[in-house]
Amino acid sequence: MSENTRSATPMSRQIAEHHSLLDRTxxxxxxxxxxxxxxxxxxxxxxIAIGYLVISGQLDGKWYxxxxxxxxxxxxxxxxxxxxMDSRIASTLAYLIPTLAGATGIVSIVGGWxxxxxxxxxxxxxxxxxxxxxxxxGPFGLLQTLADALKLMQKEIIIPSGADRFLYFVPPxxxxxxxxxxxxxxxxxxxxxxxxxxxxxLFVIAISSLGVLAVFxxxxxxxxxxxxxxxxxxxxxxxxxxxxxxxSLLAVVLLTGSTKLxxxxxxxxxxxxxxxxxxPFAALAFLFASTAEINRTPNDIGxxxxxxxxxxxxxxxxxxxxxFMGVELANAILVGALMSTFFLGGYTMxxxxxxxxxxxxxxxKIGLVYFLFVWIxxxxxxFRLDQLMGFAWKFLIPVSIALMFxxxxxxxILVRWDVPNFLSLxxxxxxxxxxxxxxxxxxLRVLFRDTDLSTPPAPILTREMGGLQAAKVLRG
Amino acid sequence: xxxxxxxxxxxxxxxxALGSGTLVFLARNLLHALAFLVISFLSMAGLFLTxxxxxxxxxxxxxxxxxxxxxxxxxxxxxxxxSRDNGNTIYVLPGLLAAGxxxxxVGFLALDTSWSGPATDFTTTIDLIGNLLLGKYxxxxxxxxxxxxxxxxGAIMLVQTSSSDQEEGEADD
Numbered sequence: 001m002s003e004n005t006r007s008a009t010p011m012s013r014q015i016a017e018h019h020s021l022l023d024r025t026x027x028x029x030x031x032x033x034x035x036x037x038x039x040x041x042x043x044x045x046x047x048i049a050i051g052y053l054v055i056s057g058q059l060d061g062k063w064y065x066x067x068x069x070x071x072x073x074x075x076x077x078x079x080x081x082x083x084x085m086d087s088r089i090a091s092t093l094a095y096l097i098p099t100l101a102g103a104t105g106i107v108s109i110v111g112g113w114x115x116x117x118x119x120x121x122x123x124x125x126x127x128x129x130x131x132x133x134x135x136x137x138g139p140f141g142l143l144q145t146l147a148d149a150l151k152l153m154q155k156e157i158i159i160p161s162g163a164d165r166f167l168y169f170v171p172p173x174x175x176x177x178x179x180x181x182x183x184x185x186x187x188x189x190x191x192x193x194x195x196x197x198x199x200x201x202l203f204v205i206a207i208s209s210l211g212v213l214a215v216f217x218x219x220x221x222x223x224x225x226x227x228x229x230x231x232x233x234x235x236x237x238x239x240x241x242x243x244x245x246x247x248s249l250l251a252v253v254l255l256t257g258s259t260k261l262x263x264x265x266x267x268x269x270x271x272x273x274x275x276x277x278x279x280p281f282a283a284l285a286f287l288f289a290s291t292a293e294i295n296r297t298p299n300d301i302g303x304x305x306x307x308x309x310x311x312x313x314x315x316x317x318x319x320x321x322x323x324f325m326g327v328e329l330a331n332a333i334l335v336g337a338l339m340s341t342f343f344l345g346g347y348t349m350x351x352x353x354x355x356x357x358x359x360x361x362x363x364x365k366i367g368l369v370y371f372l373f374v375w376i377x378x379x380x381x382x383f384r385l386d387q388l389m390g391f392a393w394k395f396l397i398p399v400s401i402a403l404m405f406x407x408x409x410x411x412x413i414l415v416r417w418d419v420p421n422f423l424s425l426x427x428x429x430x431x432x433x434x435x436x437x438x439x440x441x442x443x444l445r446v447l448f449r450d451t452d453l454s455t456p457p458a459p460i461l462t463r464e465m466g467g468l469q470a471a472k473v474l475r476g
Numbered sequence: 477x478x479x480x481x482x483x484x485x486x487x488x489x490x491x492x493a494l495g496s497g498t499l500v501f502l503a504r505n506l507l508h509a510l511a512f513l514v515i516s517f518l519s520m521a522g523l524f525l526t527x528x529x530x531x532x533x534x535x536x537x538x539x540x541x542x543x544x545x546x547x548x549x550x551x552x553x554x555x556x557x558x559s560r561d562n563g564n565t566i567y568v569l570p571g572l573l574a575a576g577x578x579x580x581x582v583g584f585l586a587l588d589t590s591w592s593g594p595a596t597d598f599t600t601t602i603d604l605i606g607n608l609l610l611g612k613y614x615x616x617x618x619x620x621x622x623x624x625x626x627x628x629x630g631a632i633m634l635v636q637t638s639s640s641d642q643e644e645g646e647a648d649d
Contacts, residue, residue, distance in 0.1 A: 088480065095481040166508060198600035202534040209542030213514060216549055220507060235546065259602060 054355060067357045070191025073098045102194040106183045110330050117329040118145045121374055128378035148322075155318035160223055163315070167221035172316065172323040174214035178207045179330040186337050187262040189347055189358035200261040201249050204338060208245070208293055212238050215312050218324070222315035230311030233385055234295065240392040241292040247400040248282035248289070251407040252342050255279065255414075265346030271421050272350065276343040278429050279407060281436035283343040285400050290339070292388065294331035296373060298380040336369035337362065344369070394447060399439055406435055482526055489522035506552055510545065517541040531602045
């Protein structure tokens with residue numbers, strides 16, 4: 001370390017003494033290193049063997065083909081149908097087993113994420129803010145969430161006097177219904193989807209509109225003006241941002257010609273393109289509107305801590321408040337899954353899905369979109385309520401609708417025009433990007449034609465109070 | 477109605493719809509009645525699903541459970557506190573009469589229809605509905621959309637304060 005590098009604070013000393021993972025691995029004792037390298041070689045050889053099996057096609061459709069867990073269910077179905085059981089029992093079993101298996105899978109995704117999600121989020125935000133995050137409870141602080149949950153469960157549940165007792169207990173559970181139901185139509189692999197509905201896109205929109213009611217019930221039943229105010233703000237925001245979501249999903253449906261989520265993914269994989277490249281504005285509108293829909297920063301108006309305590313769940317205590325906080329995380333990965341399915345190619349990755357299980361690809365994409373959410377949360381400040389509503393009604397909705405009409409024209413040309421895909425799709429992408437940028441520029445000019453943006457006016461309060469001069473006078 | 481799953485689903489949804497529908501008018505608190513109404517809407521959507529009407533089921537959730545109920549919530553919120561109970565009023569008699577009339581009508585219709593059509597596999601209805609809406613019934617569809625557009629513009633006109641009004645208001649202050 002050179003002379004002029006100062007390690008004055010414990011923090012910078014810690015950073016200076018921090019070794020990378022590679023350094024720490026190489027510093028391990030010799031026998032462990034040998035064992036690790038043997039394991040590595042074994043792993044590589046098993047991968048080569050699996051690769052041979054995949055290329056030779058011996059694996060396709062067998063029940064142990066874990067690239068698609070649907071294979072196991074289909075062969076189990078075949079076993080049940082061929083067995084000498086009563087047909088009623090057989091059909092019941094054939095109905096019951098996949099249903100329960102899929103439901104268990106979805107609930108364990110959501111439940112497992114609720115156990116580790118808060119730790120992931122806190123650690124990530126800590127990295128963004130150059131601090132450590134929870135690292136005391138268990139290895140790397142992994143048990144922090146468990147400790148938090150135990151603490152929350154021990155807390156006394158305080159029910160405000162005058163609360164509507166019936167409606168007070170429903171919302172913490174009811175908010176989880178959309179967060180769990182929304183997973184149903186998402187395809188994880190070609191045969192691996194809980195309910196591949198023909199009306200999948202409509203199902204997604206319908207389910208997301210149910211969350212409003214739980215929020216309202218929570219705000220109303222608390223018998224507190226702040227709760228009701230928070231609920232009203234949230235409802236206004238959620239209703240407003242449902243429209244950009246619907247319009248951007250309409251653009252997706254127009255291009256792919258299907259409301260089935262698996263067919264939307266197949267369209268993207270057949271054309272070798274992600275929809276985010278073709279309709280970037282719709283993807284951005286979906287992403288931004290989803291952050292409003294699920295109450296995440298920069299749009300967490302509903303529970304803006306610095307303005308209205310905790311929004312609609314001010315009066316909830318203990319694990320009930322914990323459930324409201326947890327549903328935000330569950331919704332975040334659900335939106336990640338929807339975003340990846342609609343705009344990022346779902347479980348496909350330009351042919352990689354024949355090698356790697358599709359669900360792992362989708363999980364990686366969910367993780368990346370979730371990381372984007374955390375990134376946004378760590379860097380952007382919160383919008384004011386009127387700014388947020390103005391952004392939806394004055395900017396997102398008009399521009400989205402105009403671009404949706406453009407997409408409709410393009411998609412009708414696409415099905416009639418017989419040219420190679422890369423030409424037509426490239427042209428569509430180019431036209432959409434330029435028109436989105438141009439339209440944004442022109443529309444913002446129209447909206448802010450009376451505003452001189454070069455010299456922003458001082459905030460009213462500062463102007464009226466006299467700003468820094470007044471502060472000096474007050475201090476004497 | 478072969479698979480036991482459909483049978484179980486039908487009885488669950490029908491029971492839920494009837495039970496919550498009964499509770500809608502038994503509940504004394506108007507907001508409780510609203511919550512039960514939402515449950516009854518959702519179970520009606522489930523009933524539509526057992527009848528292979530997937531688009532109608534989704535529209536039921538989207539429009540009734542998601543939007544109409546929020547509209548009702550706002551309507552209840554904006555009424556004075558005194559009228560927020562769900563008690564008996566003089567409207568109970570015409571209400572009962574109308575409900576009985578509709579039930580009789582639907583009952584006769586159900587008894588008169590022959591239900592012995594062959595059970596077919598589930599096919600999606602969304603293509604069919606889309607083709608009919610933009611083909612045979614395009615005029616009705618367009619009239620409905622123009623009506624909705626008028627309603628939207630009318631709502632904006634109602635709540636908008638013109639710029640001259642605003643200036644007068646500021647002058648008064």
